[in-house]
Structures are given as C-alpha cells and as structure tokens.
C-alpha cells in the first residue's frame with residue numbers, strides 16, 4: 001500500500017472518528033447515548049458485535065447496558081460479578097485494555113456468556129472507560145471482520161486498541177454527561193412534584209375558607225386543562241401553567257377579610273369593591289414567584305367578560321388572554337353544577353341554558369361552543385375522575401343558609 005493511500009485511509013478514519021464522536025456526544029438521553037456508542041464502535045472498528053458494560057458499585061457487579069450484534073437482545077441488562085474471571089472484569093479491575101485474538105487459549109475468556117447467548121466469540125478487544133480518573137465500565141468489540149484485501153478474518157492489533165481507547169474516552173464523557181443530566185432531570189421532577197403538592201395544599205385552603213366550595217379548585221384544574229386541549233393547546237409547559245393558574249385562581253381571596261368573604265348576607269357596594277380586588281391581590285402575590293409567572297393571566301383576568309363588563313380591567317374580547325377565557329367557562333360550570341351553602345347544584349341542562357344565554361356577553365362564544373360540543377357525558381366522566389363535591393344534605397343536614405352574594 002502506498003504512503004498516499006495510507007494517509008488517505010488515516011484521514012478517512014479520523015473523519016469517521018470525529019463524526020461518530022459528535023454523534024455520541026450530541027445526545028443527553030442515557031439509553032440513546034448507550035445505543036449510539038454500541039453502534040458507533042461497531043462501525044468504527046468494523047466488527048460483528050459490541051457491548052457497553054458499566055460498573056454497578058453498590059452491588060459490585062458489571063451490567064451489559066447496551067449491545068450491538070445478533071445476541072444484543074439477550075444481553076440487555078445482563079449482570080455478572082466484578083472480578084478478574086471475565087474479560088470485562090479483568091479490564092475494569094486492572095484499568096488496562098486487553099486483546100484476545102484466540103479465545104480458546106485465553107485464561108480471561110470463560111465462554112459463559114457465549115453459552116448463554118449462542119454467539120461465537122472468535123476474538124475480542126476490550127478497553128476501559130474512565131471519567132475523572134475513575135473507571136465507570138468498558139467497551140468490548142467482538143470478531144473483527146475481514147479486511148478489504150483478504151477474506152481471512154482479521155486479528156485485533158495495537159492500532160485498533162488506540163482507536164477504541166480514544167473512542168472510549170468520548171463515550172465515557174457522553175455517559176457521564178447523560179447520567180448527570182438524568183440526575184438533574186430527576187431532581188427537577190421531584191422539585192416540581194413538591195411545588196405542586198404545596199399548590200394543592202394552598203388551593204384546598206382557599207376552598208375551605210371560601211364558603212365550603214370543597215374540591216372546586218381541583219375540579220376546575222381538570223376541566224380547564226381538558227377544554228384547553230380540545231381547543232388545540234398542546235404544549236405541555238403551557239398546559240402546566242394553565243393548571244397552576246386554575247388551581248390558584250382565587251388565591252387573592254386569602255387577603256379578603258372574613259367579615260366580607262364569609263359574610264352571611266349580601267355585600268354592600270364598598271364590600272364588593274374590596275371583593276373585586278382579589279384578582280389583583282392574587283396576581284401581585286404570585287408575581288413574586290418566578291415559576292408561577294405564566295399562571296398569572298388566569299389569576300388576574302378570570303373575572304373579565306367578553307363584552308368588557310368584567311373586572312379588574314374591563315378587557316374586551318380577545319384582549320382577555322385565551323387561558324382566562326377558557327378558565328372562566330370551566331369555573332362557572334363547576335360553580336353552578338356544585339352545591340354551595342346557599343343553593344343546590346344545577347343540572348347540566350340548566351348549565352347549558354345558562355351558557356347559551358351568556359355566550360358572547362360574559363363568555364367567549366368559541367369557548368362556549370367547544371365546551372358544549374363535548375356534551376354532558378364528557379363532563380360527567382371528567383367529574384367522576386376528579387371526585388364529586390359533597391351534597392347539600394351532607395354539608396348542611398339541618399337545612400342550608402340563604403343565598404348571600406353569588407360567586408365572585
């Protein structure tokens with residue numbers, strides 16, 4: 001082979017190495033990273049199979065995390081002891097690479113895994129993977145394919161070892177990055193779950209304080225998310241913000257004094273002025289909490305009316321954020337079909353008549369139409385999933401108080 005040909009081969013090999021390295025490192029999902037590594041090394045090294053094996057420190061074991069080749073599916077998550085009796089064990093224990101070109105003569109090759117998988121290992125090259133001086137596993141490539149000149153199966157050589165070792169450094173970094181990303185993701189999801197539990201607790205407190213509207217906030221979360229999805233909102237983050245807004249829509253009522261919020265008789269004009277401050281109070285409070293910023297439109301605008309007669313700003317039509325328009329229908333539906341201290345629950349038919357009456361005055365016609373198009377059975381099913389409110393007789397076995405002030 002000429003010097004020019006050798007140089008071409010090396011440049012081509014370097015380009016492949018660079019491309020495969022980028023392909024591995026551009027992914028953060030751990031399973032996908034492992035799959036990519038096992039595929040990349042087979043292509044780089046021109047072998048029949050590969051395995052990515054990681055160290056399980058807690059159980060002192062080695063685990064086949066990913067494999068490529070005919071026996072790959074049988075190896076998935078297969079574990080074996082971390083000791084020097086296996087090729088992978090010897091490599092991770094000593095930190096040295098190992099070439100075995102004749103498996104029949106090697107003290108390191110037991111053949112146990114071949115017996116389980118029915119794969120026939122002719123030769124094997126195994127190199128350690130380490131990050132920051134710590135061995136996290138190894139990469140094996142098995143059965144080097146015949147070269148372009150000869151049909152005779154090839155042996156692994158020192159150059160192969162150098163190439164696979166270089167690739168293993170990139171693979172180890174990619175695995176470490178993906179693991180760290182997985183840990184951050186898991187911590188974030190735990191944090192979000194904790195936040196959500198806090199918000200549920202807060203919303204239950206609002207419900208308890210606000211005239212026994214038991215479970216109202218949880219129900220409107222379900223309704224609002226569902227109707228938003230039917231109106232074409234599909235972004236998970238947007239839907240989560242809608243849930244937060246629905247859950248906390250009346251959080252501002254926590255600043256309204258009991259003498260007004262729980263007044264048994266009708267509110268006078270001054271008291272109504274205070275009561276109508278609750279969207280602003282809620283918005284002011286939540287605007288201090290960054291992760292709830294995008295929930296503010298529902299909190300601030302849930303009492304705006306389509307024709308501009310609502311509060312706090314008297315916004316008209318599509319100037320009212322869509323999530324607040326969707327929420328307003330769901331909030332009213334739950335209020336009028338639930339028992340309150342001063343009234344029995346209305347039927348779905350009565351609620352339908354109410355919405356048809358107020359369509360285009362209080363509520364966005366498009367939202368009302370979408371709500372009604374789903375039909376009674378749809379909303380009854382959702383209600384069953386989230387839990388009914390208590391009946392009036394359960395709340396007030398001795399009779400219920402007269403209507404004070406309607407819903408605010």
Ligand SMILES: [Fe+2]
Nearest residue numbers: 249250302408
């Ligand atoms: Fe409200």
Ligand SMILES: [Fe+2]
Nearest residue numbers: 216249250331
């Ligand atoms: Fe409400």
